[in-house]
Structures are given as structure tokens and as C-alpha cells.
Amino acid sequence: MHEALTSIPCRREIIRAHKESGGRVAAVLPIHYPRALFRAFQILPVELWGPPEIDPQYSKAHLQPYVCPLVHNALSYITGPESEVFDLVAVPHTCDSLQGLCSILTDLILPRQPVFPIYLPRGRRESDAQFLANEFHALYRKLEALTSLSPSEDEVMACILREEDADEVLAELNRKRKFLPLCQRDFYHLLRSREYLPAERFCELAKSFLAKAENESRDKGLPIILSGIVPEPMSLFEFIERAGGVVVADDLACCGRRLYGPGEDNDVFRRMAKSILSAPPDSTRGSSIQERADHMVRMVKMSGAKAVLFYCMKFCEPELFGHPPLRDELNKINIPTLVIESELSEASLNPSVGSLELFLETILCG
Amino acid sequence: MRLTDALRYYVNTRVMGWTAIRVNRLYSEMKTRFRKERKDSYTAPPLRISSRTKEMIARHYLDGRFAKPYRKVAWVTSGAPVEILNALGFHLFYPENHGAICGVSRTAEEISGEAEDAGYSPDICSYARTDIGSALSGKTPVGKLPPPDILVACTNICQTVLYWYGFLAHHFKVPLILIDTPFIYTEASDHSIEYVKKQLEAAVPIAEGVAGKTLDERKLKDFMYKSRIAMDLWMEILGRGAHRPTPISAFDQFIHMAPIVEMRGHSHTIDFYAAMLKEVDRRIAHGIGAVKNERKRLLWDNLPIWHKFRFLSETLGKHGVVLAASTYTNAWAELAPMIDPEKPFESAARAYLHPMLNRGAGHKLNTMRRMIEKYSLDGVILHSDRSCKPYSIGQMDQRTLLMSEYGIPALLLEADHCDPRYFTDARTTTLLMAFIEMLGQ
Numbered sequence: 143m144h145e146a147l148t149s150i151p152c153r154r155e156i157i158r159a160h161k162e163s164g165g166r167v168a169a170v171l172p173i174h175y176p177r178a179l180f181r182a183f184q185i186l187p188v189e190l191w192g193p194p195e196i197d198p199q200y201s202k203a204h205l206q207p208y209v210c211p212l213v214h215n216a217l218s219y220i221t222g223p224e225s226e227v228f229d230l231v232a233v234p235h236t237c238d239s240l241q242g243l244c245s246i247l248t249d250l251i252l253p254r255q256p257v258f259p260i261y262l263p264r265g266r267r268e269s270d271a272q273f274l275a276n277e278f279h280a281l282y283r284k285l286e287a288l289t290s291l292s293p294s295e296d297e298v299m300a301c302i303l304r305e306e307d308a309d310e311v312l313a314e315l316n317r318k319r320k321f322l323p324l325c326q327r328d329f330y331h332l333l334r335s336r337e338y339l340p341a342e343r344f345c346e347l348a349k350s351f352l353a354k355a356e357n358e359s360r361d362k363g364l365p366i367i368l369s370g371i372v373p374e375p376m377s378l379f380e381f382i383e384r385a386g387g388v389v390v391a392d393d394l395a396c397c398g399r400r401l402y403g404p405g406e407d408n409d410v411f412r413r414m415a416k417s418i419l420s421a422p423p424d425s426t427r428g429s430s431i432q433e434r435a436d437h438m439v440r441m442v443k444m445s446g447a448k449a450v451l452f453y454c455m456k457f458c459e460p461e462l463f464g465h466p467p468l469r470d471e472l473n474k475i476n477i478p479t480l481v482i483e484s485e486l487s488e489a490s491l492n493p494s495v496g497s498l499e500l501f502l503e504t505i506l507c508g
Numbered sequence: 509m510r511l512t513d514a515l516r517y518y519v520n521t522r523v524m525g526w527t528a529i530r531v532n533r534l535y536s537e538m539k540t541r542f543r544k545e546r547k548d549s550y551t552a553p554p555l556r557i558s559s560r561t562k563e564m565i566a567r568h569y570l571d572g573r574f575a576k577p578y579r580k581v582a583w584v585t586s587g588a589p590v591e592i593l594n595a596l597g598f599h600l601f602y603p604e605n606h607g608a609i610c611g612v613s614r615t616a617e618e619i620s621g622e623a624e625d626a627g628y629s630p631d632i633c634s635y636a637r638t639d640i641g642s643a644l645s646g647k648t649p650v651g652k653l654p655p656p657d658i659l660v661a662c663t664n665i666c667q668t669v670l671y672w673y674g675f676l677a678h679h680f681k682v683p684l685i686l687i688d689t690p691f692i693y694t695e696a697s698d699h700s701i702e703y704v705k706k707q708l709e710a711a712v713p714i715a716e717g718v719a720g721k722t723l724d725e726r727k728l729k730d731f732m733y734k735s736r737i738a739m740d741l742w743m744e745i746l747g748r749g750a751h752r753p754t755p756i757s758a759f760d761q762f763i764h765m766a767p768i769v770e771m772r773g774h775s776h777t778i779d780f781y782a783a784m785l786k787e788v789d790r791r792i793a794h795g796i797g798a799v800k801n802e803r804k805r806l807l808w809d810n811l812p813i814w815h816k817f818r819f820l821s822e823t824l825g826k827h828g829v830v831l832a833a834s835t836y837t838n839a840w841a842e843l844a845p846m847i848d849p850e851k852p853f854e855s856a857a858r859a860y861l862h863p864m865l866n867r868g869a870g871h872k873l874n875t876m877r878r879m880i881e882k883y884s885l886d887g888v889i890l891h892s893d894r895s896c897k898p899y900s901i902g903q904m905d906q907r908t909l910l911m912s913e914y915g916i917p918a919l920l921l922e923a924d925h926c927d928p929r930y931f932t933d934a935r936t937t938t939l940l941m942a943f944i945e946m947l948g949q
């Protein structure tokens with residue numbers, strides 16, 4: 143790991159510090175949610191993308207084996223001892239599996255913490271933006287009841303602006319990725335610290351790296367685009383690197399699909415809603431295949447990628463439906479693609495390493 | 509539209525096709541009348557109305573086959589608000605029903621194999637896989653499917669339809685109307701109802717554009733009115749399952765639910781269910797049970813296992829076990845009271861938000877408990893359907909709670925509604941036998 147990255151505080155430290163300062167902490171499931179709204183109530187959102195390498199023993203008593211590993215792990219984690227630090231759980235209705243998880247937590251399993259569902263509309267129409275703004279307003283009322291705080295519009299707006307700054311810095315990191323003195327895994331470690339760092343801490347850290355940007359590209363290897371939900375286990379980047387590839391852009395739910403633009407509205411709820419709806423195309427938000435394909439083709443052209451790797455979570459329907467038509471569209475511009483499946487563990491990734499090596503090798507030789 | 513198109517449509521369907529189908533039905537009714545009842549069967553003979561069900565389905569698919577270019581075709585999800593489309597004269601095609609037909613006719617494996625060959629994962633819903641396979645290869649057990657002019661997907665059953673209809677829109681290059689229905693935990697919020705209503709209103713000009721005509725509100729109200737009557741009748745029929753012995757089993761319900769899903773809102777659907785209700789009442793009057801020597805009564809949860817109908821009904825029937833009710837068929841009945849033809853958009857918004865699949869796991873558990881009481885049931889079979897996550901997630905806890913808190917024996921049966929690869933007769937028989945033994949005498 144890059145020396146400077148060791149200075150990124152880990153989740154535990156951040157959670158502890160936030161709690162010591164009198165704040166609350168929310169465990170938030172993927173993918174989209176209003177960070178600023180939580181912060182306005184002095185709640186630090188900490189995202190749970192699984193987490194990986196969890197023993198899903200507990201979840202096996204509640205969820206069938208054909209539910210994706212992310213949801214299995216999340217349930218095991220939420221109901222396990224480590225989640226005691228969380229004061230609430232927020233579950234965006236990203237897909238049927240997360241919706242189902244939220245539903246059984248709320249009605250049947252009843253964890254220690256209150257559970258807050260967040261319904262995300264599946265379009266980008268004006269009615270979708272207004273509905274989402276209303277949802278956020280309803281969430282405001284619930285958080286108000288939980289915390290006995292009533293942040294003013296100005297206070298919420300201040301939090302929104304802070305998040306928008308962080309989003310802008312995140313976008314800048316993506317733009318400058320090849321000039322940063324970081325290996326791929328470290329770069330994604332930095333990007334993903336946005337999943338739990340307060341926006342201001344993230345900005346500070348990211349800017350310190352942007353200041354170290356070099357003039358020449360450090361990218362060596364076959365440029366590829368990584369598409370999927372979450373790049374776990376993170377050793378994936380080492381495998382890609384060893385096989386001769388380098389990730390030059392991504393279409394990951396935890397990263398590239400959350401490059402939000404500012405909301406452009408004076409109403410705080412509408413502003414947060416519009417910002418989320420401004421994100422790049424995403425299978426879980428009802429983006430059409432054509433929108434997604436156009437976005438990927440654009441990414442290929444801008445990044446100079448020579449291949450696309452679809453890194454898919456087992457049983458993830460939103461992603462699985464998209465692969466064949468997206469691959470067809472990419473094939474039309476002579477971009478080879480590969481799909482590999484994983485289950486959030488090293489053990490599940492290992493069998494795919496051979497095909498990844500072969501895939502990249504074939505392109506490099508060809 | 510040209511006159512010759514209309515003429516061709518009416519000659520091919522109403523004059524020739526329907527007549528042939530009717531003759532076929534009359535012949536099959538005659539055969540049934542003179543057929544001796546099989547003494548070795550554990551179940552009652554099929555309802556007489558079955559031949560009319562077949563006739564209605566056959567006519568519907570025939571209409572679809574000859575729809576173009578006279579009628580526009582809409583492909584819709586089973587929970588889609590179809591009254592607007594009906595009022596605009598669309599022919600409606602339900603890929604899920606087609607999936608069920610493929611399941612029953614055991615062609616689903618071959619057809620979905622076409623989708624798998626094209627790169628679609630065997631882990632996606634088998635209805636979707638079958639439909640995609642059919643769209644890619646043209647294979648279908650019903651002759652030929654009418655390509656869509658428009659697609660309408662409503663998320664009140666699952667998010668899967670979002671990705672599935674996304675494929676269809678991309679493949680057929682036709683507009684997709686999405687009706688997004690926020691999930692309900694306790695009750696629908698005002699802004700959710702408003703959101704759905706706005707989407708329904710916004711759908712009208714798009715559908716009008718494709719249909720080439722303007723929506724006639726009187727027609728819309730009429731379709732809503734008739735939908736409601738048909739749903740009420742369906743609800744009454746299902747309610748008759750509470751009699752002992754139960755006159756119709758869940759298997760009968762699965763077979764006869766096609767019109768309420770595909771053809772609600774039409775006068776002939778009302779006539780059909782009125783006739784079915786009469787027949788069911790006749791069975792009650794004569795003490796005829798769906799299963800001979802009914803001993804135990806069960807609830808079925810989730811979609812049917814379409815490819816194993818006979819096996820399951822025989823295996824259960826042999827032991828005097830009847831499936832007296834099902835949460836699945838109930839789904840098309842419970843919304844009826846919410847439909848108000850005088851407020852077509854608002855009441856449709858409310859009704860289409862409330863299917864059981866769009867509500868919390870606790871609501872389903874309560875529904876099951878209510879049904880257990882109403883139908884005097886002895887146990888529950890929860891079909892854990894690997895294809896249908898929204899229906900299946902929660903079943904493990906629901907089963908535990910049914911057993912521990914309410915003392916109701918419950919079995920979790922792993923399978924897939926269309927894909928036979930996840931079902932083995934031997935394993936299922938063993939499980940069912942153990943469960944039946946557990947139910948006691």
C-alpha cells in the first residue's frame with residue numbers, strides 16, 4: 143500500500159471518533175442514498191458492500207442460497223456483534239434482493255437498530271425527481287423523530303454543498319487517475335474511502351493526492367474498463383495487474399455509477415434527488431440498454447480502453463440481464479469482453495483468474 | 509388502417525378461427541360427458557368449464573397471431589394497469605402467461621436454452637429467460653407470437669421486469685412505458701399514490717400515439733367496471749375453497765386464472781367466471797371435492813411448479829391432501845375493492861400499488877394466517893422458487909414463524925416455476941411424504 147494511504151483512517155476509527163463527538167452512525171446498503179441528509183442529522187453514513195469475507199452462517203437460516211452473496215453477507219453482518227456500533231440501518235431498494243432484505247429486517251427479523259427503507263424511482267422523469275424529493279422529505283421526518291434534531295434548510299444545504307464538493311473531487315480523481323502515484327488497488331482504496339469518510343475528510347485526503355499528480359501517465363498494461371457492482375475482493379486489481387491489464391475507467395456501482403453532478407435546485411430535497419438522478423446510467427435505476435451501451439462506448443473512446451471486464455456478483459439479476467446486449471454493442475466496435483462471477487471472497491475469485499489471464503493475454507498477443 | 513386489414517383479421521379470427529376452436533370445444537365437451545370417471549384417480553374429474561378455459565386462451569392467442577396490421581399489440585407484465593390499453597383497442601400479450609404455457613407444455617427448458625446460448629444466465633427468472641429465448645429464436649408452443657408495438661412494465665410484482673422489458677425494448681425497438689410502484693410497508697403514502705397516478709396519466713399520450721386514437725374515458729370506465737366485476741367473481745370462486753370438501757383445488761385455480769390475468773375487463777371474462785362459479789356451487793351442492801377422500805387441507809405459497817402439475821396433484825391427492833388455497837391466485841382477487849370506475853386514474857394508482865408482491869413480508873405472513881383460518885387449513889407448502897426472489901425472500905422466516913408461533917406445519921419446497929432442472933421427483937416425493945406424515949391423521 144502507498145505510504146500516504148496508510149494515513150487513511152479505517153472505518154472503525156472513523157466510527158469511534160464520530161460517536162465520541164456525540165454523533166450517530168448509520169449502516170447504509172448499496173447503492174444510492176442522500177448522504178447530506180444523514181449528515182444534517184449528525185449521522186455518519188457508513189456503507190456496507192457485503193462486507194466481503196463474512197461467514198454467512200446466520201443469513202443461511204433466513205435467505206435461500208439463490209440470493210446474492212452481498213445480501214447474505216449484509217444480513218449476517220447486521221445481525222452480528224460487529225454491527226452494534228450502528229444506530230440505524232438504511233436500505234435503498236436497489237433490487238429485489240435488497241428490497242426483500244429490507245422487508246424481512248423490518249417485519250420479521252427485527253434487528254437491534256431501526257431500519258429505514260429508501261425507495262429509488264426507476265426513471266429520470268420529472269415525476270421521478272419529485273417522488274424522490276418527497277421520499278427524502280419523509281426520511282427527514284423519520285430522522286427527526288429518531289434524533290430529536292430539526293436541521294434548518296440552510297443547515298441541510300450546507301451539508302449538500304459539502305457533499306457536492308466531495309463529489310467534484312471524486313470526479314477529479316477519476317479524471318486524473320493515470321497521473322496519480324498509486325497502484326490500481328491503492329487508487330480504488332482511496333476512491334472507496336468515500337464510502338465511510340465524512341465528505342470534508344475525504345476532500346482533504348483526495349486533494350493531497352491530486353497535488354501529487356504527475357505529468358506523465360503511469361498506466362502500463364492493457365487498458366480495460368471494469369464494470370460491475372463492487373470490486374471485492376480487492377485482490378482483483380492485483381490479478382488484473384499481474385495479467386497485464388490496467389483499469390483505466392470503471393462502470394462500478396460503488397464508484398463510476400455514483401459520479402453525481404450537483405442537483406441544481408434551491409429546494410434541498412429536490413436538489414438531493416436531482417443529484418442522484420444525474421448519475422451515469424445504472425442497471426438498478428432503470429437505465430435502458432442503449433443508454434448503458436452508449437455510456438460504455440463513450441468511456442471506451444475517452445479512456446482508450448481495449449477491453450471490458452464484467453465482474454459480476456453471483457445471482458445479481460440487474461447485472462446479469464445487461465451482459466449479453468452490452469457485450470453485443472461493444473463487439474460492434476471491436477471491444478472484446480469477458481464476464482467473470484464472484485461471491486465476495488478470494489475463494490470464489492481464484493477459479494476465474496485463469497480465464498482473466500487468458501483473456502488479456504489473447505488481446506495483448508493479438 | 510385499411511379495410512382489408514380489418515376484414516382479414518375478422519375472417520381469420522372471428523369467422524374461421526373462433527369457429528374451429530368452438531367446434532373443438534364442443535367436441536371435447538361431448539367426449540367429457542360420455543367419458544367414464546376413472547375410479548383409480550385420486551382427484552375429481554376436471555371442471556367442465558376447463559374446455560371453455562382452453563377455448564378462451566386459444567382464441568386469445570389466435571387474435572394475437574392475426575392482430576397485425578389491424579390491431580396494435582402491447583406486451584405487458586401481469587400486474588400492469590391494462591385498462592387504458594384495453595380502452596385503446598390494443599391486443600394484450602402477457603409474456604408471463606406465455607412462460608406458464610411453455611412450463612406446462614414442457615418446452616420452457618428448450619426455449620430458455622436459446623437465451624442461455626445467447627449468454628443469458630440460468631440464474632435469471634425462468635419466465636424472462638423463456639421469453640427472451642422465444643424472442644430470439646421465434647420458438648413457442650402456440651404457433652407464433654405477435655411482435656409488440658409497445659411495452660408496459662409495472663414494478664408492482666418485481667424489479668426483474670425492469671431488466672426483462674429493457675431487453676424487449678432494445679430487441680424490438682419499441683417504446684417502453686414504465687409504471688414504477690413504490691414498495692409498501694404499512695400503507696401507501698400520498699406521494700406514492702400521486703406518483704403512480706402521474707405515471708398513468710403520462711402513459712396515456714404515449715399509448716394514444718402508438719394506437720393512433722384518443723382515449724375514450726367512457727370506455728376506460730367500462731373496462732374498469734368490468735375488471736372489477738370479474739375480479740369480484742374470481743374472489744367468490746376462490747372463497748368457495750373454504751367448503752369441506754373443497755370443490756376446487758389450487759391446481760384448478762392455477763389453470764383457470766388465465767382469463768382474470770389476461771382478459772379482465774371483457775364481458776366474456778365475466779360470463780366465464782359466472783359460469784365457473786355456478787359449476788363450483790354445483791359441486792358444493794353435490795358434495796364433490798377436488799380430491800376424493802379429502803383428509804388434509806393445505807395452503808400453497810408462491811407460483812405453481814407449472815411443469816409438475818400432474819405429479820404434485822396425484823402425489824398429494826393419493827394421500828387425501830388438497831391444496832385448498834393459494835396466495836398466488838388470491839393476488840388477482842384482493843385488489844377488486846380498490847377499483848372505482850368513477851375515479852379511473854386515482855383508484856388504479858391505489859390498486860396497482862397494492863399487490864401482495866409489492867408489500868412487506870409481514871403483510872404476506874398475515875395474509876397466510878388469515879387464509880389458514882378462513883380455509884381451515886392444516887399446513888402450508890412454501891414453494892421456494894429460485895426464479896422468483898421477490899416471492900421467495902422471507903419464506904424461511906415465514907415458515908419458522910408459522911410453525912413456532914402459530915403451530916402450523918410448513919414445508920419449504922425448493923424448485924423453479926418453469927425450469928425442470930431444479931426438480932427431482934424422488935426427492936420431492938420423500939419430502940412430501942415426510943410432511944404428510946407430520947400432518948398426522
Ligand code: SF4
Pocket residue numbers: 172210211212213236237238239240371426455457458459460461
Ligand atoms: S449485488 Fe446485485 S442482486 Fe445483490 S444487492 Fe447488489 S444489485 Fe442487488
Ligand code: SF4
Pocket residue numbers: 604633634635636665666667668669811895896897898899
Ligand atoms: S421474478 Fe417473479 S414476479 Fe418477477 S417475472 Fe419472474 S416470476 Fe414473475
